[in-house]
Amino acid sequence: MAKLNLYVVRHGQTYFNIFNKLQGWSNSPLTQKGIDGAKETAAKLADTKFADAYCSDTTRAMDTANIILAANTVSAVDHPTTSPFFREEFYGYYEGNDMNQTWYVAGAPHGVPMFKDIQSTYSIGKAKDFLKEADPFHLAENNDDYWKRIDQGFELIRNNSQLKDGDNVLLISHGNTLLSLMERYGEGKYDLSTRPANGSLTKLELDGNRVKVISYNQK
Template identity: 45%
Template sequence: MMKYTIYMLRHGQTWFNRYNKMQGWSDSPLTPAGEEVARQAAQRLSNVAFAAAFSSDARRAIDTCKIITDANINKEHLHPTKLINFREQFYGYFEGMNSTEAWYMTLKPHGLTSFQEAAKKVGLDKAKDYMKAADPFHDAENAAEYWERINTGFEYLDGIAHENDKILLVSHGTTIQSISMKYGDGTFVVNAGPANSSLTTVVRNQGQTIVTDYARKLVD
């Protein structure tokens, strides 16, 4: 076991982001603005000597990862790889719906009215459980299902990483927020989700996870 650092970046803005739609395992392309903020983030990270680069298997993450790696000092040695464990949360029946409406339907029976309120008052794991219960097909992920695949992803990275490696991982808003809420080092508050193309720093040390920086903006 060793210590290494994961540079966890949220993908650039997509059309579903722009239209405030639930975008878990469903996908939509990056907008022109999303591509531009990814390019700006790539320049800010260009001198970070990444040892490896990963993204979820969503097109929005794959495309953002390529933009980042194409500008990196180690680009000749980087071969971006899909890692499905770090997909976004699966919203089941609610995929593609208006986000505000979907979360209202999910949370109102529990005395909550928004995703932001749930994050502050009950935490994201409870919100995941509420969504699975509200899904008429019960296909949405609950907290146990979600963390099983995320933790398997961390274990995979443990198996390929070397001491002091810096690894790029392009993932998603709720996933980054969930990891940061669960494994934050206590120096920051995790209520709002990370901005597109913002950076969260995750240290894996002897199989333990600690988030040392959350949602740092790389672009103005």
């Protein structure tokens, strides 16, 4: 397996973002601010040579990826590889629901009525477990469900035989996924009380099965 530099960008702002709605496997379009923000990120990455690009199969991620790749002046990659492995957490019954209301339903029975309370008292992983418990259909992903899927995404990148040591790879990701990655791999070095900004850049190093955080939530 090659040692890779992974440039992880959160998708541009969407309408569900400004409406404060949970947006996992559901989707809403990029706002004009989201498009402009993606273009700003694209300008910063225009001279970074990418050997490949990946994103979830949601339009907010694909649109962000295409904006970045269209502005890139040095890469041969013109479109991303899409996969459901890279989707945001699945919120089940609560897809599209108000974020604060949903986390109250999930956390209040455990004495933690807000997402930040669940995170600080337990963990982001435990928030996933609480939400699956609260889902009347029990379709929301718990922590184990979530990582089994996300890990398949990382394997998809690692098993790309065209990639070689030192290659740069673009990955368009999502807010809770970035928080989850930092909780799992950030070694407690990063402030996760604030969500990563739309269009922000996080850099990871993939070396075999090892994931190392280089930087997080760069504007």
